[in-house]
Amino acid sequence: MPTDVVMPQMGESITEGTITKWLKKVGEAVQRDEPLFEISTDKVDAEIPSPAAGVLKEIKITEGTTVTINTVVCSIDEAGSASAPPASAETAATPAIDSSTPAAVDLPSANENPPENSAVQPSATEAPGTEVLMPQMGESITEGTITKWLKKVGDSVQRDEPIFEISTDKVDAEIPSPVAGKLTEIKVAEGTTVQINTVVAVIGGGAAKPAVAPAKPATPAAAPAAAPTNAQASEGGRIVSSPLVRKIASDNNVNLAQLSGTGASGRITKADIVGHLEGGAKPAPNAQPSVSAVQSAPATTAPVKAAAPAPQPGELVPMTKMRSIIAKRMVESKQTSPHVHTIFKVDMTRIVKLREREKNKYEQRNGAKLTYMPFITRAAVQALRKHPVVNAAIQGDAILYNRNINIGIAVALDWGLIVPVIKGCEEKNFLGITRSIIDLADRARSKKLAPDEVSGGTFTITNAGIFGEQFGTPIINQPQAAILGVGGLNKEALVLTDKDGQDTIAIRSVQRFTLGFDHRIVDGADAGKFMSDFKAYLENWSEDIG
Template sequence: MPVNVVMPQMGESIAEGTIVKWFKNEGEPVKKDEPLLEISTDKVDAEVPAPASGVLAKIHYGPGATVPVETVIAEIAAEGEAVAATPQPAAAPEATPAAVPKAQAEAPAPAPPAEEPFARELTPAPAAPEGEVFPAAAPVPAEPEASEAALLRRRSSPLVRRIAAEHGIDLAQVPGTGLHGRVTKEDILSYIEKQKAKPAAPPAPPAAAPTPAPAPAAPRPAPTVPAAPTFAGEEYREPMSIMRQRIAEHMVASRRTSAHVQTVFEVDVSHIVRLREKYKDEWERQYGVKLTYTPFFLEAAIDALKAFPVLNASIDGNDIVYHRHINLGVAVALPHGLIVPVIKHAEELSLLGLQRALTDLATRARNKQLKPEEVQGSTFSVTNPGPYGNLFGLPIINQPNVAILSIGNIQRRPVVIRDAMGREGIGISDVVYLALSFDHRLIDGAVADQFMAHIKAFIQEGRFSLA
């Protein structure tokens, strides 16, 4: 009996989804749990796995169709099994059956996009060594035609392909333990560790070389902008994506809802820079994660939110709703928009835990693997325009939060320094501007400035958990 593929319920408040593309064409074999199609909702973009193995016998709705949840959108049948016509529900808004173009169905899953600033864990880059903006991973080269067994073994997630590309590894050489030889994250990481453990080849005798030229400065991250349109006349039009429509709606609604006010503080982050330099290699070696600047700012914000819980609240009519837990929304820039995944119960996490959560959420946001509940329930948000080189940003509040913190670009600047004897002089320090947008309906300017002063003192006194 054919198995129905239905539009999934991606969250309690989500009533419909839009089909972005199908990864299979009608008549092609599918395996249970492999990605079958991509959908977009007003909360998150996600890949939908096949509910069963068999043949994709019938696609009822093609790309661009918006259908209610629980609607049958396709059927998977056993080899040679006939599929009866399935009546469509009368109330299926915008759900127009459409054929899936062969070219789209056969197109390979896209390689992960260049890791944009917040897509790489909100790292405030240029000013720091190694450029904390996560340089773009090299694309995985297209694989030549091979046997079905080899292709199955090479199948892997975008995360695994990115790790392989970063380390220059051919996935065909990695033993896979997943379904049908699928290379899992654990497989690739284990393979990398084994490669590191192999003795290095003896170095070649040194040869005379010209004096090297000074290393060029690390390039700034390329902005996430759409490709230039090809004009056939005086103007070019294209419809907004579902995500862009939702972003527009949410931003306008936030401006209409909250009384936006901003305050900006200059903060000396020399402690953060020194601590990161001291621990980054150890963390990568011991924990397998890159230590970025972002968790330091998050830890400072968490401490301030504990001291000023009104900034971790929300407004419901005439009630102030205080939240027991601190759920940090972290903005992630994607090539096609912006998403804000949430670190739940952030007050319970160490600096290492915050870094791991950032890395995980940013990676899965890029790979469209976030669940709806992972982009809901934030109580305070953080965004980071700093990697593009600006001084600071004045962001729009992420509803229903009452405040959002913006991290600017870390820069080395001349500053006035006072020694223990009270004498003043000019020195060089690592400095950043932190900006807070807050809802004046609930938060007074004095409270907002006290909150920011708390963050500044926490950072400049180096109260971090690993110090």
């Protein structure tokens, strides 16, 4: 009798889990307690062992799918029955939902137009195509916009290779292929918004059909070669780079195949192409380096000298999906919360000297650059501990005092703004916050954030001071109660009073911070106390930075 394997509960508060990887294929033998699949929850990542010995008979849930606890995810034939279908080349790459249906999460809706030549049934030896669906990128997400196809009909794709880009209310992301094969059909054109679980493409399953609309190649076409010449070209024939890099390359007639990427898996970064345009990049080596598990190169702030041409006066340029969402959210926030702002001037001299003294040793010791943002974040966390109303939110006629301190850090992108969230900041030390900030910012710029990494924030920090402004009056990120704006760091003359009451004038490093708060829930006195404690923590810094 088959044994059902369920999604386990990995903690008292855990209600769901995501299957991130299957470690066995349908038809393979498994031993009791042998790792069967990997899951990820909001608390842990874990390998889940098999509850019985036998043969993996059926996989019901595909990789990347989130299900509630106790959902049946697969079944094991304890008798080792030979009824399990043998794994074909395609099923070896990805588990099938069911051995008798195409490998897709959902079947097409009843009102969907039948495919051409629907009367012709596939032969017994012809595997059906794998339908690629518009994924659900978060619990509240109901639709997504396809912003760019990275492959065109007829192209070969590798499993987990990005095939299209989407934009939703929460994130912009590259969507990987669920299987290896050939892209035979594109059903949804670029710029189209569709509901989740809509079939947007088909991989394999017969002759290629024309795309719905002419799909542009992801990168400028390179001259044919007998073998790839660099690490980028080796990954399924695709040059690994971000949309921004490809746009810069297209605008400047740069053949990306001639560049050597420094990012993860040979990805060409913005820094790589900027260096090439400035004449500092080296040609790609002929030998193909092995792909190693290295971290992405830190994002550069160097300006792109040859960027896309600016819009001309009088030109009407449609908003991008992200820009239209930002516009809508900003208007909603101003209509929802009565905004009040208070500005404090903070003497950062102590921290500036500490950073200058320790930054080289810190990077050598921890592999992370020492910036000012972890200092600011830690000070905010300590102040939020003492003043939980600033970390709260309004729900109807009640106030929700959040259990955790989840700090959102605004990241400016070349195509918009995104706010990844560091969860559980009250449990992290200085080094933990440093690493989280670097990791989330890097993945935000390369469109690698998961939906839950841009939701659930309880307080936001936005740093516009890097552009030179003294201070700003930021808009609250709903449904939060407050947002902290970081101003520029500059040297100023300050009057200092010693313990004897004597005044002197000294050159100090000064920074202005603005707290924008919702006056429905946070009073002026609460805001003032919060900022006073925040200021004192920074000016009298005594914490070990690790």
